[in-house]
Amino acid sequence: MGTKTMTAKYAGTCTACKAPIARGQRIEWRRGAGARHVDCAKPGAPTGPTMWSGGRLVELPPLDRACKHCGSAMVWGALGFAICRPCEARKALEERMERLTRDYVSAGLGEENF
Numbered sequence: 724m725g726t727k728t729m730t731a732k733y734a735g736t737c738t739a740c741k742a743p744i745a746r747g748q749r750i751e752w753r754r755g756a757g758a759r760h761v762d763c764a765k766p767g768a769p770t771g772p773t774m775w776s777g778g779r780l781v782e783l784p785p786l787d788r789a790c791k792h793c794g795s796a797m798v799w800g801a802l803g804f805a806i807c808r809p810c811e812a813r814k815a816l817e818e819r820m821e822r823l824t825r826d827y828v829s830a831g832l833g834e835e836n837f
């Protein structure tokens with residue numbers, strides 16, 4: 724599993740400290756584990772995916788599981804659940820479309836009679 728240090732191309736969340744990663748920040752990226760600030764990758768910092776549990780950061784075991792919907796590798800989500808990124812992205816998009824449609828209708832723009 725390769726780890727590489729790079730400049731963040733997208734905004735995200737640090738898997739170590741859970742703080743936001745801004746575009747252009749130096750991050751360390753690891754396949755399956757996600758990105759974290761370079762500072763968070765220094766010795767002493769957790770090396771794997773982490774989650775807050777009982778007020779402290781605990782390390783999660785590496786995931787070796789495939790999504791049963793699309794077959795992609797599952798990764799740890801911010802809340803400590805195993806997630807499938809492609810499925811999550813699709814779900815988020817669907818939710819956004821739903822919300823947009825709802826706003827559209829409730830604004831009275833979707834129905835000419837309102």
Ligand SMILES: [Zn+2]
Pocket residue numbers: 737738739740741742759760763
């Ligand atoms: Zn961090």
Ligand SMILES: [Zn+2]
Pocket residue numbers: 790791792793794795807808809810811
């Ligand atoms: Zn999936």
